[in-house]
Amino acid sequence: MALVGKTAVVTGAAMGIGRALAEILLENGAKVALLDINEAAAERPLQALEQHFGAEKTIFLKCDVESEEQIRAAFKKTVEIFGGIDILCNNAGVLNETSWEKTISINLMGVIRGTYVALEQMNQLSGGRGGVIINMASMAGIGPLLSCPSYTASKFGVVGFTRAMAAASEASGYGIRFNAVCPGFVQTDLITNIPVRLGQFSNLAAATHKLVDVMGTIAVSDVAAAALELLIDDTKNGEALLVLQSGATYMQFPTFNPTQNKPL
Numbered sequence: 043m044a045l046v047g048k049t050a051v052v053t054g055a056a057m058g059i060g061r062a063l064a065e066i067l068l069e070n071g072a073k074v075a076l077l078d079i080n081e082a083a084a085e086r087p088l089q090a091l092e093q094h095f096g097a098e099k100t101i102f103l104k105c106d107v108e109s110e111e112q113i114r115a116a117f118k119k120t121v122e123i124f125g126g127i128d129i130l131c132n133n134a135g136v137l138n139e140t141s142w143e144k145t146i147s148i149n150l151m152g153v154i155r156g157t158y159v160a161l162e163q164m165n166q167l168s169g170g171r172g173g174v175i176i177n178m179a180s181m182a183g184i185g186p187l188l189s190c191p192s193y194t195a196s197k198f199g200v201v202g203f204t205r206a207m208a209a210a211s212e213a214s215g216y217g218i219r220f221n222a223v224c225p226g227f228v229q230t231d232l233i234t235n236i237p238v239r240l241g242q243f244s245n246l247a248a249a250t251h252k253l254v255d256v257m258g259t260i261a262v263s264d265v266a267a268a269a270l271e272l273l274i275d276d277t278k279n280g281e282a283l284l285v286l287q288s289g290a291t292y293m294q295f296p297t298f299n300p301t302q303n304k305p306l
């Protein structure tokens with residue numbers, strides 16, 4: 043899908059990966075609604091984006107992805123201003139093993155909430171234009187990180203939800219592609235103060251720091267470039283794209299043959 047003239051919504055867009063997603067969308071000609079719970083953090087980046095791409099191309103909407111009401115209001119405003127929604131990047135996320143219910147509510151339920159509300163605007167079966175939904179998962183959504191079980195569960199959930207929605211959309215004719223991005227460690231605030239974020243698993247922080255050292259970190263622009271590939275390539279649906287220092291790789295998942303009741 044060419045991005046020129048399209049409208050995108052990015053959650054968690056005030057900083058980190060979300061901000062980079064907003065930037066690459068704008069660079070490729072899309073209009074972008076930046077949603078975030080943290081209005082103050084969005085102020086400077088929004089000014090910079092407005093200066094570079096034009097104030098008419100961006101809008102900031104304060105939105106907590108834990109609230110279906112706020113998501114619906116933000117999407118409604120986006121449609122009023124830009125005329126529709128073609129792209130949703132469900133990116134907002136936290137790492138907080140102490141508040142594990144909040145971690146699940148933001149990282150997994152936030153993706154599901156955002157998707158279901160977006161369907162009301164995007165689904166071709168209900169008058170929408172179709173489009174693409176990108177969900178920000180993690181490498182921890184493919185293989186477990188021992189120091190953060192709840193975060194891992196949330197990201198496994200995002201990968202599973204994305205693959206199931208891709209199949210549902212194809213079977214039903216929603217006209218929407220669904221893909222997940224699965225980065226390794228990325229240089230953002232989320233990987234600072236790791237022991238505090240791990241709560242009762244803080245004793246495992248050293249193992250995680252070692253993993254960061256071994257794997258290295260990637261830049262937010264690497265993640266945005268991988269997401270762009272999934273946005274523009276119309277053949278990609280139900281993919282989980284692993285993004286590491288060595289490059290991006292499409293994950294292969296085991297398939298199951300229901301007639302033989304065993305893996306293929």
Ligand SMILES: NC(=O)C1=CN([C@@H]2O[C@H](COP(=O)(O)OP(=O)(O)OC[C@H]3O[C@@H](n4cnc5c(N)ncnc54)[C@H](O)[C@@H]3O)[C@@H](O)[C@H]2O)C=CC1
Pocket residue numbers: 053054055056057058059060077078079080083105106107108133134135136148149178179180181224225226227228229230231232233
């Ligand atoms: N940094 C990393 O190493 C990796 C991050 N990810 C994922 O990428 C996504 C973005 O993370 P980063 O940019 O690294 O984090 P970050 O902490 O730099 O940015 C997260 C953004 O989400 C916003 N946010 C948090 N809770 C929210 C809520 N309830 N509603 C709306 N916005 C909310 C924050 O205000 C912030 O602007 C997350 O889903 C994260 O799990 C995935 C793999 C690796």
Ligand SMILES: CCCCCC(=O)/C=C/C=C\C=C\C=C\[C@@H](O)[C@@H](O)CCCC(=O)O
Pocket residue numbers: 137179180181182184185186187188189190225226227228232233236249250253
């Ligand atoms: C501190 C948590 C960072 C959260 C940000 C994030 O999502 C980053 C994920 C990066 C890499 C995940 C790698 C998972 C690897 C496992 O599948 C396994 O190979 C390593 C197991 C060893 C371990 O958990 O220490």
